Amino acid sequence: MQTLTQRLANPTRFMEFSGRLLPWISAAAALLIACGLYLGFSAPPDYQQGETVRIMYIHVPSAWLAMAIYSVIAISSFGLLVFRHPLADVSAKAAVPLGAAFTLLALVTGSLWGRPMWGTYWVWDARLTSVLILFFLYLGLMALRASLEDETLASKLTAILALVGIVMLPIIKFSVDFANTLHQPSSVLRVGGPTIEASLLTPLLLTAAGFTLLFSAMHLKAMRNEILRRRVKALQLAEVERAHTAQLAAAE
Amino acid sequence: MFDLGPHASFIWLSYAAVALVVGGLIAWLMLDGREQQRRLDELAARGVRRRSSGRKS
Numbered sequence: 001m002q003t004l005t006q007r008l009a010n011p012t013r014f015m016e017f018s019g020r021l022l023p024w025i026s027a028a029a030a031l032l033i034a035c036g037l038y039l040g041f042s043a044p045p046d047y048q049q050g051e052t053v054r055i056m057y058i059h060v061p062s063a064w065l066a067m068a069i070y071s072v073i074a075i076s077s078f079g080l081l082v083f084r085h086p087l088a089d090v091s092a093k094a095a096v097p098l099g100a101a102f103t104l105l106a107l108v109t110g111s112l113w114g115r116p117m118w119g120t121y122w123v124w125d126a127r128l129t130s131v132l133i134l135f136f137l138y139l140g141l142m143a144l145r146a147s148l149e150d151e152t153l154a155s156k157l158t159a160i161l162a163l164v165g166i167v168m169l170p171i172i173k174f175s176v177d178f179a180n181t182l183h184q185p186s187s188v189l190r191v192g193g194p195t196i197e198a199s200l201l202t203p204l205l206l207t208a209a210g211f212t213l214l215f216s217a218m219h220l221k222a223m224r225n226e227i228l229r230r231r232v233k234a235l236q237l238a239e240v241e242r243a244h245t246a247q248l249a250a251a252e
Numbered sequence: 253m254f255d256l257g258p259h260a261s262f263i264w265l266s267y268a269a270v271a272l273v274v275g276g277l278i279a280w281l282m283l284d285g286r287e288q289q290r291r292l293d294e295l296a297a298r299g300v301r302r303r304s305s306g307r308k309s
Contacts, residue, residue: 051257055266062270101273109266116259214274221281228288231302232295239300 029213036206061211069099077159094222126179
C-alpha cells in the first residue's frame with residue numbers, strides 16, 4: 001500500500017489534492033486567527049507587561065513558524081538528497097521565502113515589543129542574534145539557488161546548505177537557557193507545562209494554530225506555483241527543441 | 253478593547269507589519285499563480301502541450 005507521500009509524488013495528483021485542500025485550510029486559518037485575536041484583545045492585560053502583551057499573539061506564532069518552516073525545509077532537503085522524492089525540492093524551494101518572511105516578522109515584532117519592555121529595540125544577545133543569523137541563512141538559501149543556472153545542481157547545493165543550517169534550531173531554542181539574555185525563557189513548550197495564565201494562553205494557542213495553517217496554505221499555493229513554473233519551462237524547452245529539429249529537417 | 257495605553261503605537265505597528273508582510277505574501281502568491289497559468293495557457297494556444305494534457309490535471 002502506498003503512503004501519502006508516495007501517492008503525492010505524482011505532481012498531477014498533488015495538484016488535484018492540494019487544489020481541493022487549499023480553500024479549507026485557508027478558511028480554517030482565517031477562523032482560528034480571528035478567534036485568537038478576538039480573545040487575545042478581550043483578555044485582561046498582563047500584570048507586568050500591560051497591554052504590550054497583545055504583541056505576543058503575533059510575535060510568538062511568527063517566531064514558532066520561523067523555526068518550524070526551517071524544519072520543513074530541512075526535511076524536504078533530506079527527502080531530495082536521500083529519497084529523490086519528486087516534490088521534495090519543490091517543497092523546499094517554496095518554503096524558503098515564507099520562512100524568511102516569518103523570521104523577519106519575529107524580529108520586527110520582537111523589536112517593537114522589546115522597546116517598551118526592555119528599553120531598547122535590539123541587543124546583541126544569544127536569542128536575538130541567533131534568530132538574525134537564521135534570517136540571513138534563509139536569504140543565503142535564496143541567493144545560492146538564484147546564483148546557479150543549473151537547476152539540479154542548485155537544488156542539491158541548497159539542500160546541503162539547508163541541512164548544515166539545521167544546527168541553528170537547537171541554538172535558538174536553548175539560547176535563552178545557556179546564555180545571558182533579555183529574552184524571557186520558554187513559557188509554553190517547557191518541562192512542567194506552560195507558565196502563562198489561561199486567559200492569555202488560549203488565544204495564543206489559537207493564533208499559533210492559525211498561523212501554522214496559514215503557512216500550510218501558503219506553502220501549498222507556492223508549491224502549486226512552482227509546479228506550474230516547471231511545466232512552463234519544460235514546455236518552452238520542448239517548443240525550442242521542436243523548432244530546432246524542424247529547422248534542421250528543412251535545411252536537409 | 254482598543255484602548256491600548258501608552259504603548260499603543262508599538263502594538264499597532266507590530267500588527268501593521270504582520271498585515272503588510274502576510275498581505276504581501278498572499279498577493280505575491282496569487283499573482284504568481286495567475287502568471288504561470290497564463291503562460292501555460294499561451295503555450296497551449298500555440299499547440300505546445302504536455303503529453304499527459306489529455307488527462308485531467
